[in-house]
Structures are given as C-alpha cells and as structure tokens.
Amino acid sequence: MNAAELRGVSYVYSKNTPFCKVAVDHIDIAFEEKLVTGIIGHTGSGKSTVSQLLNGLLRPSEGEVLVEDRDIWKEPKKIRNVRFAVGLVFQYPEYQLFEETVYKDIAFGPKNMGLDEKEIDERVRLAASLVGLSEDTFERSPFRSLGRTEAPRCHRGCDGNAPEDPDPRRACGGT
Ligand SMILES: Nc1ncnc2c1ncn2[C@@H]1O[C@H](COP(=O)(O)OP(=O)(O)OP(=O)(O)O)[C@@H](O)[C@H]1O
Numbered sequence: 001m002n003a004a005e006l007r008g009v010s011y012v013y014s015k016n017t018p019f020c021k022v023a024v025d026h027i028d029i030a031f032e033e034k035l036v037t038g039i040i041g042h043t044g045s046g047k048s049t050v051s052q053l054l055n056g057l058l059r060p061s062e063g064e065v066l067v068e069d070r071d072i073w074k075e076p077k078k079i080r081n082v083r084f085a086v087g088l089v090f091q092y093p094e095y096q097l098f099e100e101t102v103y104k105d106i107a108f109g110p111k112n113m114g115l116d117e118k119e120i121d122e123r124v125r126l127a128a129s130l131v132g133l134s135e136d137t138f139e140r141s142p143f144r145s146l147g148r149t150e151a152p153r154c155h156r157g158c159d160g161n162a163p164e165d166p167d168p169r170r171a172c173g174g175t
C-alpha cells in the first residue's frame with residue numbers, strides 16, 4: 001500500500017479568470033510507505049501545490065488524491081480529518097510559533113482536534129520526543145529561550161496528530 005498517491009492530478013489557480021495558472025498538469029506520483037521522498041524542482045514548478053494537494057488544503061481541478069488507498073475527496077465534508085492524518089510544516093517554522101510556552105504551542109494541533117487533556121498531554125510528549133525536544137523546554141517561551149536548532153524542532157512537534165505511528169517521518173511532513 002502507498003502512503004499517498006496522486007493519480008492524473010492537475011491543479012489550476014484562479015480558473016476562468018485572466019490570472020488562470022496551471023500549476024500541476026496531469027501528474028502521477030506514488031509515495032511509498034516508510035520511505036522519505038524528496039521533491040526537487042525550480043521555483044514555481046509546483047512543489048508547494050503538490051504538498052497542499054496531499055493533505056486536502058487544495059482540491060484537485062482534475063484527478064484523484066489517495067491517502068492509504070482512499071480518495072480524500074470522496075466525502076468533502078470530512079476533509080478536515082485528512083489534515084489530522086497528513087501533517088504539513090510550512091517554510092520558516094520560526095515565524096509560525098505563537099503560543100506562550102513550548103508546551104502550549106505543541107498542544108495547539110491536538111487541542112484543535114477536540115481531544116481531551118490526557119490525550120493532548122500524551123501527544124505533546126510523544127511529538128516532542130520524536131523530534132528530540134527535551135521536556136525541560138516545555139515551560140519556556142518558544143520565541144525567547146529556544147536555540148536555533150530547537151525552534152524548528154518545536155514547530156515540527158506541533159504536528160502531534162498521529163501518535164499511533166511512532167515514525168517521525170510521518171509525524172513531520174513538510175513543504
Ligand atoms: N495562489 C496562487 N495564485 C495563482 N498562482 C499561484 C498561486 N500559488 C502559486 N501559484 C503559481 O503556481 C505555480 C506553482 O507554484 P508553487 O508555489 O507550487 O511552486 P514551488 O515549486 O513550490 O515554488 P518555490 O520553489 O518558489 O517554493 C507557480 O507558477 C506560481 O506562480
């Protein structure tokens with residue numbers, strides 16, 4: 001089984017307007033489970049568009065996006081659940097930390113999933129351990145006290161959505 005797959009996917013920005021732009025044009029890609037896959041391409045070649053298609057932030061203009069063999073747009077009302085399963089880390093993570101403490105920042109995602117305190121706590125600790133972030137940092141401010149290597153780690157910790165899968169490669173998707 002592939003972790004994710006794009007089948008005949010196209011994406012057009014600003015369709016039916018003078019600014020119409022075909023960013024992704026009929027592509028097929030399979031992302032195998034347990035493999036780290038990199039996408040390389042020049043500026044504007046469509047890498048970020050592909051990443052956003054993979055977790056349902058963008059809906060393909062054509063084709064199918066599959067996660068664990070399921071078409072993620074089969075039930076559009078449930079698309080939010082896909083975002084809990086496929087994490088996305090944006091560029092410049094250090095600009096995206098916003099809570100008062102490291103702990104609260106990591107807890108932001110699980111909290112928005114509506115989980116109870118115990119589950120949130122477990123996910124925070126697991127996410128931190130997956131990226132090698134010490135619990136000593138939990139009460140510190142993510143802005144002031146973290147070192148240059150710790151801040152990006154903290155942000156990756158925010159993606160604490162999949163504790164059932166202790167594989168950091170899945171827990172820390174990126175774009
Ligand atoms: N919101 C948007 N509206 C219109 N066109 C867009 C939009 N976002 C991206 N594009 C265009 O779609 C194409 C693909 O953009 P995308 O951001 O996916 O490329 P990228 O490979 O991630 O680039 P970079 O290496 O600069 O991050 C580019 O031509 C870009 O100008």
Ligand SMILES: [Mg+2]
Pocket residue numbers: 047048049175
């Ligand atoms: Mg990009």
